[in-house]
Amino acid sequence: MNLNDTIVACATKVSRQAISIIRLSGEQAIEIVNKLLIKKIDANNKMQVRKIYDGNDIIDESLILTFAQGKSFTGEVVVEIQCHGGILLTNKIIALLISHGARPALPGEFSQRAYLNGKINLLQAESINNLIDSKNELALKVSAMNLEGRNNKSLLIIKENLIDLISKIQTSIDYPDYDDVEGSSSEEISSELIILKNEVTKILEASKRFNFLNSGINTLILGETNVGKSSLLNSLISEEKAIVTDIEGTTRDIVEGQLNFENFTLNLIDTAGIRNTKDEVEKIGIEKSISLINSSNLILFVINKGKINNEIYEKIKDKKHIVVLNKSELLGVEETKEIKNKFPNLVSVSAINNDIKELIDKIEDEFNNDNLLEVEVPILSNAFHIEMFKNILTLLENSLNNIESGFTTDLINVDLYEILKILNNLLGIYDADEEVIDTIFRKYCLGK
Template sequence: MATQAISIIRLSGEDSFKIINRSIRKDLNHENGTTLRNFYDPKGNLLDQVFLITFVNPNSFTGEDVVEINCHGGVLVTKRILETLIANGARMAERGEFSKRAFLNQKISLIQSQGINDLIEAKNDLALKISAKNMSGKTNVLINEVKSNIMDVISKIQTAIDYPEYEETDNVTPENIKDDIVVLHNGIKKIIDLSKRASFSKNGIKTAIIGVPNVGKSSLLNSFLNEDKAIVSNEQGTTRDIVEGEIAFSNFTLSLLDTAGIRKTENKIEQLGIEKSLQVAKDADLVLYLLDVKGDSKLIDVDKSKTIFVINKVDELSNEQRKNVENKFKEYSPVFVSALNSDIDSLIKRIEDKFNLNEIAKSDEAILTNADEIAKLTLAMSKVENALTNISNGFSIDLINIDLRTAFEELNELLGFNEIEDEILDNIFKKYCLGK
């Protein structure tokens, strides 16, 4: 707790008005409103003059009676007010308890609750935009559209099963509903693909900077961070362990790892650093491979699909030398930068293009950022895929309907409409911030 202009303390529950009335001389009316009151401790000593905002259930964030206390933000006065409220019958909220209560009272879905937490933790503009959309309920609407489409197909099949004598059900055959299921599959797959790419905006792109010694890896890290986090030296083998840093851009966050220069060496400590560098590159989402324009062109074996090749120290090259370098490394489509002069805009643009983050920023599609949510949607898609496979294998519509119903239930669980065990629910919300 730190000193601030205003502290806000929130009471939620059926006894909220009763508890606050024990510390003010004139009871609050049980209605939505605002008022100014003197606040007293249990011994009758004046603690502060507070501004109270009252919400009567269900018209509050949690769906319960809520009283918000706006007091002066001194550490001691805030502490004394909290102690008084606890003495009057309140208790400290658990992490995420207000969001959990809102969910249990059907004020928000699980996607919205996750959006609130993501909004608090957002590190860049794209993560902020996605979190705000999820918090607002817009993603709920889009997921519900998918649910509705599945329900339409299920209803057609169920009607054909229950009323086979109706002429309207004659055309409900596996072959005739296949196109509807393909559209369902493609719609879910698009959400999953966008969500997996968008997760980089939330979690950061784990980025390894690799190359031979003295090629400018540490300079590039410092250029990204705009600080001297890594030691920069002309002496080979300066970096012998992993140096980390994080930097947020408009649409993405880089979790940067500067690694030891990779070369043959007899130094056991340096060799350990090199081995660690190769493992970091293997585990990274993105590899920035700095090419040595003056040395051996033989490259370390890397996954080219996740690698951007970078030529540093472009400021040291004449026009003719640059053309020669471009020809030498033509197959790698390298980006030219000058890390020492912080001339790395072209590299930032290449990263953004590689992850299609501009496309995600402009998209109005549903986007999920939580791994569990993406997993549930992936399971729903697998059931839709099973239905398509069963159609191809000549299965009857009643068997096809089983997979579609399971997919529907997965979407219900994603939104939080199915009953969830208390232990699982506690685990979902315990990572949230205190007081939310």
């Protein structure tokens, strides 16, 4: 990849729409665009309407925005052409720009350049992606906060404390006779390390919780045949996705749906009802249902009066679950009470009438997490950053063990320097491993 090229891509989806935005970034951006114009654009004028030509033929009239070097998202000269949004037209303009010297951008290359030019750091770069991918409000808010740089501040504080510790140790190594450098005794170093370790643990815990909520809570709908599992799925996602009939064994394979709450997302899986059957296909479906128990985060155990499968209940009772009594509109108060004696926390629903409020409320109580917005530690929304923080934690634990085992402080500093390197990487202070950077940015949408 050549970083000196001028790159081009469509920043909006190439489809039939009112306007497409074609973005160019690089030294030659203005020169290349001017090749399609008779009346040239003036680099200092930010917004100009121009006719675009393919040879002598006018192909469009577009609004052209220019951003000077250092004043753009990528840090380079950027030109954005807002042309009329036909697929043919957009592709034609891009092809013309390429024929005049622009290179098609790789996915995420604009953001990558912004990173390489110091416009954003890795944490901010990732939050751009997360912002686009956010499924619920919480994810959106956290990504927006990260983009704004909330994480930087906390990381800078951790870094400051770390440097402080490193320099104390370094001073005591450099001046061995000066044996009372303040804060450099093993006990003092240990207690500083414990503070850092607690902070890093908090960050990892909050991040883990956030990612769990954001990537979706794997929710298995399980129960005997005909209890209304598929009806419940349909009611939850407000869509007739799964086939519902009164024939036992209607669902054979899994059917999936997604339900977004304000602050979290459920990945719902409707399964084949459990019963003894001779049907080979149904049998496979049932085995699949049971095999999903372990990988799910929540189980909706659906029952009806007289259709409570104790064998399954035994399998799921120690996992996070909600007992859902369906077809409750058919039951009298006494009958419901009787079932409640066995499952005191059950919720009653009537999927057929879309009366599922009790279940929705219970799920919200269980997983709502507004307070994640209030935690003061940074939330990492990216697996790569979480991995980096896990490395930091291991290094801190290493250092603590080494102190305890009586190793000299110069050995401790080796680990602390390693942590510093990781933090710098995240903050974009040193060049991170080029290969790693490439992998991160290739996940982006084209034009970003």
